[in-house]
Amino acid sequence: MRIGDSLPEWHVEATPTFVISTALATRDFQDVHHDRDLAVQRGSKDIFINILTTTGLVQRYVTDWAGPEALVRQVNIKLGAPCFAYDTLKFFGQVVGREQQDLTIEVVGRTAHGDHVTGTVKIEVPA
């Protein structure tokens, strides 16, 4: 795990079931995450993924790559285009910093509409 290493590209199919089950599992009951009629009324194209889920996906992307021994210390994310139901969310990542056991990884998650999330994750890996 060195500076410049890339994480394997990862695709998440944001089916309606995925959008809704993750919203409820993160205890986010905002209607735009589970009720398409209301989401459309509020000007959205469809229901979309909530921010707590995006944080969870970013964490999973990094730990899937780094392995279960890695400890997650920080997840910083900035949201852009919403990730709507039926979108494919594609994750890309790269190691941008390393100090002994502390790694910084830059992550971006994209849909066809643009960058849904850009962020950095800090992890600590075993010596």
Next chain:
Amino acid sequence: MIDIEKEAARIAEQGESAPRLARDPVNQPMINNWLEAIGDEHPGYTEVAPPAMVQVWTMAGLHGQRTLDDPLGAMMTILDEAGYTSVVATNSDQTYHRYLKVGEHLSVTTSLEDVTGPKKTGLGEGWFVTTRSTWWVGDEAVAEMRFRVLKFKPARKPEPKPETPRAQAIRPSVNRDTEYFWEGTRLGELRIQRCGGCGLLRHPPGPMCPECGATKPKYLVSEGYGVVYSYVVHHHPQVPGRQTPFVIALVELDEGVRMLGELDGEPSIGRRVEVVFTKVDDELTMPSWRPRADR
């Protein structure tokens, strides 16, 4: 008229809200629901919770009400009254001081860090509201978060999309160096410049051979087959005479040179393609690529 900045300063001065206790202690069933939904098969979350779940524990829930001293709630009310009725989260920066164990009962405190605006955004005019939350187990701070939302006035109506003018496709500029190429496409030939001196194949065309310096180029006619060497999917800006998105592929021809062109089909590097000629008018025929069916 509400003075938003003054109200923000008043709320910020109140400092941290009183600790609000999570509905449930950190527990395995909720962890399992989360892992199942996210699809995370990390084997380590049996006695500790995934760090990214920290905010989940203190979510207000289905019938949640904000507490009176919650600074984000207070700021939202003020912005609602000022006409900024919609909200979208823009940033979440979470720091985890340690992993949380099953059985630990979290509480959360929140203070208002910053309110800036009004800003013009893609969604409409709005204010960015930044709060800072700390999660506690007893009096130990276990995690922190900076959270930013945009509270905005939804733009009146979605702006009517300007009708894309029916424009002519951009035409290549033809000159003495490239004339043979466009003459070829009119005849259904994909021509590659070939040095009249040393025979080097080159593309794009130029007046002089980079190898031997000869200035009398000839050409040969390509078989018209190659592989995708690289490509871009063009989404923006609009291009006259083109529907976005479209794919521009750099194709490595079997003869060895690389050539740009539109690719009609799903792009992937290494894919076999063949040339197609599309007649635009008597003067111009454009070459492009399509996947080869037989490979």
